[in-house]
Every structure is written in C-alpha cells, then in structure tokens.
Amino acid sequence: xxxxxxxxxxxxxxxxxxxxxxxxxxxxxxxxxxxxxxxxxxxxxxxxxxxxxxxxxxxxxxxxxxxxxxxxxxxxxxxxxxxxxxxxxxxxxxxxxxxxxxxxxxxxxxxxxxxxxxxxxxxxxxxxxxxxxxxxxxxxxxxxxxxxxxxxxxxxxxxxxxxxxxxxxxxxxxxxxxxxxxxxxxxxxxxxxxxxxxxxxxxxxxxxxxxxxxxxxxxxxxxxxxxxxxxxxxxxxxxxxxxxxxxxxxxxxxxxxxxxxxxxxxxxxxxxxxxxxxxxxxxxxxxxxxxxxxxxxxxxxxxxxxxxxxxxxxxxxxxxxxxxxxxxxxxxxxxxxxxxxxxxxxx
Amino acid sequence: xxxxxxxxxxxxxxxxxxxxxxxxxxxxxxxxxxxxxxxxxxxxxxxxxxxxxxxxxxxxxxxxxxxxxxxxxxxxxxxxxxxxxxxxxxxxxxxxxxxxxxxxxxxxxxxxxxxxxxxxxxxxxxxxxxxxxxxxxxxxxxxxxxxxxxxxxxxxxxxxxxxxxxxxxxxxxxxxxxxxxxxxxxxxxxxxxxxxxxxxxxxxxxxxxxxxxxxxxxxxxxxxxxxxxxxxxxxxxxxxxxxxxxxxxxxxxxxxxxxxxxxxxxx
Amino acid sequence: xxxxxxxxxxxxxxxxxxxxxxxxxxxxxxxxxxxxxxxxxxxxxxxxxxxxxxxxxxxxxxxxxxxxxxxxxxxxxxxxxxxxxxxxxxxxxxxxxxxxxxxxxxxxxxxxxxxxxxxxxxxxxxxxxxxxxxxxxxxxxxxxxxxxxxxxxxxxxxxxxxxxxxxxxxxxxxxxxxxxxxxxxxxxxxxxxxxxxxxxxxxxxxxxxxxxxxxxxxxxxxxxxxxxxxxxxxxxxxxxxxxxxxxxxxxxxxxxxxxxxxxxxxxxxxxxxxxxxxxxxxxxxxxxxxxxxxxxxxxxxxxxxxxxxxxxxxxxxxxxxxxxxxxxxxxxxxxxxxxxxxxxxx
Numbered sequence: 001x002x003x004x005x006x007x008x009x010x011x012x013x014x015x016x017x018x019x020x021x022x023x024x025x026x027x028x029x030x031x032x033x034x035x036x037x038x039x040x041x042x043x044x045x046x047x048x049x050x051x052x053x054x055x056x057x058x059x060x061x062x063x064x065x066x067x068x069x070x071x072x073x074x075x076x077x078x079x080x081x082x083x084x085x086x087x088x089x090x091x092x093x094x095x096x097x098x099x100x101x102x103x104x105x106x107x108x109x110x111x112x113x114x115x116x117x118x119x120x121x122x123x124x125x126x127x128x129x130x131x132x133x134x135x136x137x138x139x140x141x142x143x144x145x146x147x148x149x150x151x152x153x154x155x156x157x158x159x160x161x162x163x164x165x166x167x168x169x170x171x172x173x174x175x176x177x178x179x180x181x182x183x184x185x186x187x188x189x190x191x192x193x194x195x196x197x198x199x200x201x202x203x204x205x206x207x208x209x210x211x212x213x214x215x216x217x218x219x220x221x222x223x224x225x226x227x228x229x230x231x232x233x234x235x236x237x238x239x240x241x242x243x244x245x246x247x248x249x250x251x252x253x254x255x256x257x258x259x260x261x262x263x264x265x266x267x268x269x270x271x272x273x274x275x276x277x278x279x280x281x282x283x284x285x286x287x288x289x290x291x292x293x294x295x296x297x298x299x300x301x302x303x304x305x306x307x308x309x310x311x312x313x314x315x316x317x318x319x320x321x322x323x324x325x326x327x328x329x330x331x332x333x334x335x336x337x338x339x340x341x342x343x344x345x346x347x
Numbered sequence: 348x349x350x351x352x353x354x355x356x357x358x359x360x361x362x363x364x365x366x367x368x369x370x371x372x373x374x375x376x377x378x379x380x381x382x383x384x385x386x387x388x389x390x391x392x393x394x395x396x397x398x399x400x401x402x403x404x405x406x407x408x409x410x411x412x413x414x415x416x417x418x419x420x421x422x423x424x425x426x427x428x429x430x431x432x433x434x435x436x437x438x439x440x441x442x443x444x445x446x447x448x449x450x451x452x453x454x455x456x457x458x459x460x461x462x463x464x465x466x467x468x469x470x471x472x473x474x475x476x477x478x479x480x481x482x483x484x485x486x487x488x489x490x491x492x493x494x495x496x497x498x499x500x501x502x503x504x505x506x507x508x509x510x511x512x513x514x515x516x517x518x519x520x521x522x523x524x525x526x527x528x529x530x531x532x533x534x535x536x537x538x539x540x541x542x543x544x545x546x547x548x549x550x551x552x553x554x555x556x557x558x559x560x561x562x563x564x565x566x567x568x569x570x571x572x573x574x575x576x577x578x579x580x581x582x583x584x585x586x587x588x589x590x591x592x593x594x595x596x597x598x599x600x601x602x603x604x605x606x607x608x609x610x611x612x613x614x
Numbered sequence: 615x616x617x618x619x620x621x622x623x624x625x626x627x628x629x630x631x632x633x634x635x636x637x638x639x640x641x642x643x644x645x646x647x648x649x650x651x652x653x654x655x656x657x658x659x660x661x662x663x664x665x666x667x668x669x670x671x672x673x674x675x676x677x678x679x680x681x682x683x684x685x686x687x688x689x690x691x692x693x694x695x696x697x698x699x700x701x702x703x704x705x706x707x708x709x710x711x712x713x714x715x716x717x718x719x720x721x722x723x724x725x726x727x728x729x730x731x732x733x734x735x736x737x738x739x740x741x742x743x744x745x746x747x748x749x750x751x752x753x754x755x756x757x758x759x760x761x762x763x764x765x766x767x768x769x770x771x772x773x774x775x776x777x778x779x780x781x782x783x784x785x786x787x788x789x790x791x792x793x794x795x796x797x798x799x800x801x802x803x804x805x806x807x808x809x810x811x812x813x814x815x816x817x818x819x820x821x822x823x824x825x826x827x828x829x830x831x832x833x834x835x836x837x838x839x840x841x842x843x844x845x846x847x848x849x850x851x852x853x854x855x856x857x858x859x860x861x862x863x864x865x866x867x868x869x870x871x872x873x874x875x876x877x878x879x880x881x882x883x884x885x886x887x888x889x890x891x892x893x894x895x896x897x898x899x900x901x902x903x904x905x906x907x908x909x910x911x912x913x914x915x916x917x918x919x920x921x922x923x924x925x926x927x928x929x930x931x932x933x934x935x936x937x938x939x940x941x942x943x944x945x946x947x948x949x950x951x952x953x954x955x956x957x958x959x960x
Contacts, residue, residue, distance in 0.1 A: 009677075010677050011677060019688050023691060023914045026917065030913055069718075080650065098719065103722050131828075133816065133824070134817075249823055279826070280839070283826060283866055287825075436936075464748060467753070467754055467777075515937075516935060537915050545777055546776075548779060548903035561640055569637075
C-alpha cells in the first residue's frame with residue numbers, strides 16, 4: 001500500500017481523521033453485527049405460563065423504589081466524595097423506605113464511622129450482617145469500629161470473618177491481614193521470637209493452661225452453662241473447631257465415631273466451637289449427626305484467652321487431672337486404631 | 348514405540364543434550380548442526396507427548412502449571428529454532444539462550460503431572476488464540492534475551508562469540524525481536540480481553556495475572572522509548588531486555604499459580 | 615503555556631516517568647488509600663495523553679511517521695474510551711428467586727457516576743436451573759431458564775448460563791457460581807392478614823454447613839431463625855452430581871427458644887399467628903455488566919495494532935538489522951522511530 005502517507009513531513013492532519021473514521025466506523029460495525037454473547041429467545045406457547053411471581057412481604061410502590069435508588073446513589077456519591085455527613089443523611093432516609101438492604105446498612109456504617117459515631121456505626125454494621133451474614137465489607141467496617149473502641153478482640157474476630165468471606169484477589173485483604181497481625185501483636189498473641197514460640201509448646205506451660213481450664217464455665221448450645229470441672233476424672237479429647245472451617249468439618253464424623261468407641265466412664269469427646277450463633281451450630285451438628293457435648297466460645301475467651309489457639313482445628317488431650325498432654329494441630333481420622341491407641345495410651 | 352510416559356522424559360533429555368551441544372559448538376566456534384538436529388528431535392518427541400495428553404484429556408495444555416510449563420518449554424525452544432533458521436547468523440546465540448531455557452526444563456521435572464479438567468468457560472476459540480499469541484510474544488522475547496545475553500557476556504569477558512555480528516547489530520536485532528514481541532503481546536492482551544468479556548462479562552478486572560501482563564506491556568513500552576534516549580547503549584538495552592524477560596517470566600510462570608487456575612475468574 | 619514548557623512536557627523522559635508511575639499504580643495502587651483505584655490509575659495515563667499531545671505538537675519525527683503517529687493516537691483514544699466506559703459502566707450482582715421477577719432495587723453494583731440507570735426497565739422471571747458437577751465438586755454446565763415478557767400474556771423462554779448471558783437493555787446477566795435455596799413461607803397474623811415471601815439461605819453447596827438465616831416476621835419486629843434441615847447428603851463429594859432441590863428437606867424454625875420443624879405444606883403457630891412452609895425454591899446469582907463502549911474500544915485497539923504493524927514493517931523494510939541498506943533506498947522519515955539515527959558497523 002502506498003498512499004504517500006508515510007512520506008509526509010507532517011502526517012498529523014491525515015492520521016487524526018483516519019483514526020477517528022476507522023474507530024467510529026469499525027466500532028459501529030462491531031456493535032451492529034457482532035454482538036458478543038447474544039442469545040436467541042425461544043418463543044413459548046401461550047398455554048405455558050411462567051411460574052407466578054409472588055408478592056414479596058414488604059411490598060413497596062415503584063415510586064418508593066426509585067426514590068430509594070436515588071437516595072442510595074446519593075449516599076454512595078457522598079462517601080466517594082468524602083462527605084460522610086451528606087452520605088449518612090441519604091442512607092438514613094433510604095433506610096426508612098427499605099430497611100432490609102444489607103449494603104445500605106454497611107454503607108451507613110462507613111459513613112457513621114467517618115463521622116466518628118462509632119457506636120452508631122457498629123449498630124449499622126451489625127444490622128447489615130444480620131440481614132446478610134455474608135456482607136463482607138460490613139465485617140471490615142465492624143473491625144475498624146471496634147478497633148476505634150479499643151476492643152481488639154472483637155476487631156480481630158470481625159476481620160477474620162472478613163478475610164474468610166472475601167475472595168483471594170480482594171484488594172482489602174492485604175490491609176485486613178496486616179491489621180490482624182498488628183492487633184494480634186498488640187494483644188501479645190504473636191510470639192516475638194522463635195524461642196518464645198517453642199516455649200509455648202512445652203509441657204509446663206500447657207499444664208498451666210490446663211489448670212486454668214478446670215475453673216472455666218462452658219456455654220452450652222442451648223444457652224445454659226456447664227463448668228469444665230464436670231469432666232474431671234476423665235480423659236478429655238477437646239476439639240476446637242468452627243462451622244466455617246473446612247478441615248474441622250471433615251474430621252467431625254470421625255470424632256463422633258471415636259466418642260462411641262471410647263469408654264464413656266473414662267473418656268469424653270468434647271467440642272468447642274468458635275462460631276457466633278449457637279442455634280446454627282446446633283442445627284449443623286444435627287445435620288451431620290454429631291451428639292457428643294459441644295460448647296460455644298464465640299468470644300474466644302477460652303480458645304485464645306486460655307489455650308492460645310489461633311488456627312482450627314486443634315485438639316487437646318487432657319488428662320483426668322486437667323493437664324494437657326498433647327496438642328494436635330489439624331484434622332485427623334480419629335477412629336483409626338493408631339489414634340485410639342494414642343489416646344488410651346496418653347492416660 | 349515408547350511407553351506412554353516415556354516421551355516427555357526423553358524429550359527433556361534431548362533439550363539438555365541440545366544445550367550442551369550448543370555450548371560445545373560455541374567454545375569451538377563450530378557450526379551448530381548437532382544442536383539444531385538435537386533441538387528438532389527434542390521438539391518432535393516433546394510435541395508427541397503434548398499431543399497425546401491433549402487427545403487424552405480433550406483440552407489444550409493451558410489449565411495447570413504442568414501443562415503451561417510443558418507447552419511453553421516446547422514453544423520457546425521452537426521459537427529459538429525458528430529464529431536461528433530464519434537468521435542463520437545468530438545461531439551461536441543458542442549457547443546463551445538454551446541454558447536459560449533449561450531452567451524451565453528442570454522446573455518441569457519437579458512439577459507433578461496430574462489429569463486436569465478445563466473449566467466450562469474455557470470452551471472458546473479465543474482461549475487458544477490468546478495462548479498462541481502469548482507464546483509467540485514470549486518466543487520473540489526469548490530470542491532477544493539470547494542476543495542480549497551475548498552482548499552482556501562479551502562485555503563482561505565471559506565469552507567472545509566470534510561468529511556473531513557486533514554488539515550494535517545484535518542490539519538492533521534484539522530491538523526488532525522485541526518490536527515483534529510487542530505486537531503479539533498487544534494482540535494477546537486483546538484476545539484475552541475478548542475472551543474475558545465473552546465468558547465473564549468483564550474485559551478487564553485487574554486480576555493479578557491481568558495486572559502483571561499489563562505491567563509487562565508497559566515495561567516493553569518503556570524499553571522502546573528508552574532506546575530513543577541519548578544514553579541508550581547496547582549494554583543498557585541488553586539489561587533492559589533481560590528486565591522485560593524477568594517481568595514476563597513472572598507473569599507467565601509466577602502469577603497464574605498464586606491461585607490454582609491461570610485466571611481466578613475462570614473457576 | 616510557554617513554548618519551552620510544551621517542549622519539556624513532550625520529552626521522552628516524561629513518557630518514561632509516566633510509564634513508571636503507571637506500573638507502580640497498577641501494582642500497588644489498590645491498597646485502599648484515600649482515592650479509588652480508578653482515579654489513581656487515570657493520573658499516569660492522563661499524563662501520558664498530555665505527553666503525547668505535546669509530542670505531536672513539537673516532535674517532527676513523530677509527526678512525520680504515519681504508522682507510529684497513528685498507533686499513538688489510537689492508544690490515546692483507547693485511554694479516553696476506557697475512562698468513558700468506566701464512568702458510564704456498571705458491574706454488579708443480584709440473586710433472583712425461582713418464580714420471582716428480577717428486582718432492580720436488590721442489585722449491588724459498582725456504578726459509574728454517569729451510568730444511565732436503565733435496570734428498572736429490565737423485566738424477567740427466574741425459572742428453574744440445572745447445574746452439573748463432575749466428581750470432586752467441579753462445576754460444569756449451568757443452564758438457567760428465564761421468562762421474558764412477550765406480546766400480551768405470552769412470554770419468551772430463554773436459557774442462559776456460563777458464558778451465554780442474558781443480554782437485555784444493554785445489560786448482560788451472567789450466571790454466577792452463587793446459587794442456593796429459598797424456602798417460600800406465608801405468615802398469617804392474628805387479624806388474618808397473610809404475607810408471603812421467600813427467605814434466602816446462603817449459597818449452596820459453598821455454605822452447606824450454614825443453611826440458616828435470620829428473618830423478621832413481616833409486620834412485626836420479631837426476629838426468628840430458620841434452618842433448612844438436610845437429613846441426607848445431597849451430593850457425594852467424589853461423585854458426579856446434579857444441583858437439585860432436596861426432596862426431604864425440612865424447615866426448622868427457632869423462635870423464642872423453641873425449635874419446630876415443618877415439611878412443605880405444614881404450618882406452626884408463631885407470634886400470635888401462624889407460619890406456613892409453602893415449598894422450597896431455589897435462587898440463582900447473576901453478575902451484571904454494562905459496557906456500551908466495548909465495540910469502539912475493540913475497534914480502536916485493532917486500528918492501533920494495524921498502525922503499529924505498518925510502522926514496524928516499514929522500519930524493517932527500510933534497513934536490514936546489521937546496518938546494510940536494503941536494495942530499495944530507504945524512504946525518508948521511516949528509519950528511526952523517534953530519536954537519532956545510527957550507523958551500524960560490523
């Protein structure tokens with residue numbers, strides 16, 4: 001091709017229109033004739049009607065919906081523009097129109113957080129997670145709010161939930177991990193050096209932790225409480241777990257079988273769940289057929305506070321006198337002969 | 348002829364032999380016939396291994412680390428062979444580039460070979476197009492790397508490569524390979540974006556692999572502009588080319604395996 | 615603007631600096647700083663566009679080199695189109711319950727500030743869906759049936775799934791990995807008023823261990839908890855299976871400390887009225903995308919590549935790599951891209 005274009009001293013005024021015409025023309029052609037991923041509609045005989053839509057419980061007029069959208073959008077714009085007061089006002093108004101939108105409450109929480117209304121922010125984030133337990137950004141907000149309140153325990157819990165709920169490429173994960181690390185350090189949970197980490201695993205300290213266990217109250221899933229002392233005189237296999245932890249779920253059936261194989265007068269398999277809601281834990285255990293005693297440690301007072309356990313599952317073998325003889329990290333096949341021999345031998 | 352699992356190890360041995368032959372030829376200022384022969388046989392045997400796996404699993408080699416590594420070992424050696432046949436005067440650069448590619452060969456030995464299943468959104472023509480364009484890009488870049496290594500080896504006194512043209516000419520040729528690589532890299536990004544738009548409704552989402560592929564593109568763009576600067580010189584340009592290769596390498600072989608599939612959105 | 619400032623802005627060093635900043639932003643700009651990533655990434659590319667404008671005004675080599683110039687102009691156009699696309703686009707997601715219509719008010723989305731909100735005119739009803747799994751919980755084909763309004767009372771039935779989206783009003787709805795169950799219940803209060811609605815349970819099988827949700831009884835502020843009790847395994851992890859609604863699932867209601875179970879069609883007394891478990895439905899998650907400028911972006915990038923290829927071909931034709939001129943004399947202005955020419959010596 002030789003149009004003489006290449007030879008010009010100044011091709012500028014030729015190239016600009018060429019690019020413009022090519023882009024617009026070619027773009028129109030693509031838009032018109034090459035629709036990416038289009039589908040064909042299949043006409044349905046009139047006799048077959050679609051399933052009848054039912055009215056949602058909270059029915060609102062379309063006007064309200066449009067108004068809600070506008071308010072919501074205004075709130076988002078306010079947040080982006082760094083005007084939290086304007087955002088909070090918009091979200092609060094939208095909340096009246098439709099109080100059941102999880103994202104709304106999460107955003108209201110962020111607006112309130114920016115305004116320094118920490119308690120109100122926590123309330124919004126909690127409303128959001130109650131409406132939709134998987135509302136990840138609300139947990140992030142909760143964590144930040146609790147950090148501002150100085151409650152690092154709660155902040156840690158919320159941030160862990162956030163990390164658990166977000167996909168690995170979420171840009172906020174990096175911040176979440178560094179916050180978790182920082183808070184754990186502030187709470188003195190991260191060993192400052194390797195020597196300390198090794199010491200944490202030695203028998204003496206584990207024994208001391210076991211002694212602390214004897215006096216604790218355990219929250220039953222039905223709302224009542226037991227003291228750990230009720231297991232004195234038995235070898236306790238204490239399994240620390242959570243419903244959202246996949247390896248924990250994998251080992252549950254083998255723990256259940258183990259509980260049936262061991263002599264109940266001398267051994268007790270006990271679960272300690274770090275979940276938030278006892279009812280859901282109980283229903284889950286019912287679904288998977290686990291019936292050995294299970295307790296709830298939502299605040300991680302026992303798991304972190306006494307046992308310094310940070311990852312799940314972990315299982316402690318506790319002698320009848322309350323001393324911890326083994327701490328097993330990760331899932332196991334508990335009813336295999338080798339494991340049973342280990343447990344009965346540990347007495 | 349061979350047991351099913353034998354094709355791949357044999358080809359890897361042949362790649363090693365080709366690299367050794369190239370070094371011997373370079374030291375003796377020889378003619379590299381043996382290297383070319385060994386390389387051709389290695390490519391044929393390896394090609395059979397890839398083809399058999401392709402037929403057995405019913406999808407191309409682009410799902411897991413093993414497949415991507417294996418197919419890139421093939422395509423990079425193939426690119427080097429074609430480059431040296433097309434420009435016979437740079438055959439001696441084989442002695443510089445084949446040992447580099449051996450790193451991939453050794454790596455493949457420690458990667459487990461498992462049967463894989465292509466995700467459902469992989470059933471599009473844009474995927475093989477995207478992958479092929481990417482391989483051409485990386486092949487051209489590797490040819491430039493070979494020439495740049497020769498320039499740097501000469502300047503650091505590691506080798507004279509008497510049969511090769513002067514540094515300025517090698518620098519210019521590396522530049523031209525990078526120019527071709529740039530075109531194919533741009534095409535690769537476009538094909539990938541079309542696939543992503545088609546399969547998941549987003550042409551670009553800054554996933555780690557997309558981000559690094561774009562950083563690679565920017566680093567090539569930086570190199571092309573850098574060459575037009577006054578203080579551009581063969582040694583600096585050669586270092587720049589190696590830098591591009593390092594970025595491209597970590598994009599191709601580092602980023603995809605942060606998660607289990609090349610693109611996270613794919614699963 | 616003074617002449618020398620334009621010259622300085624046109625410098626290649628500015629180009630390199632901008633590229634460096636762009637790399638840094640691409641790699642580290644998403645750390646959740648004060649400004650959104652979209653704004654930060656726009657800065658180096660905006661600067662590159664200015665740099666190019668200045669170079670077009672001052673750099674004779676660039677201006678006289680049609681291929682190179684065309685390539686750069688197309689890239690700048692692409693930058694502007696991309697920015698426009700992000701400002702007008704939408705990327706969101708929605709969960710639609712079987713038997714119910716798409717409700718735009720439930721869409722959660724990143725919405726460009728100039729996005730023409732047209733989702734309110736999008737109407738479809740979710741039908742059933744099928745998903746196949748290979749052994750090892752590997753998800754295969756998704757086929758989701760939707761009903762679109764047709765003429766009069768008739769409706770169109772369409773099947774979407776995986777990489778075949780529903781394209782409607784410029785929006786594209788892709789089935790996502792997200793789907794689950796939603797019990798349909800009716801609460802009748804003491805005065806005989808009935809409210810029907812579905813309760814969304816978390817994504818299944820992803821959250822098979824948490825098939826419960828909190829729910830407020832309509833017309834009251836009483837929070838209760840529901841749980842879908844699945845006594846039998848719906849799937850074996852190591853076997854192929856097919857997403858389906860379990861036959862024998864029972865709805866568990868936990869209210870005021872009491873636990874009650876219902877089969878479909880049964881009801882329980884609750885909060886002065888009664889709650890009836892009508893049936894189990896499913897819900898399907900969709901990602902929604904709106905990118906009207908994509909065809910023009912693709913056109914631009916194709917134009918850019920054609921210009922680049924033309925430029926490179928001209929360059930190669932003009933002079934051989936080892937410094938020997940080709941048989942045909944080099945054409946003026948096509949030799950060096952930008953910058954000085956060199957003599958290559960062997």
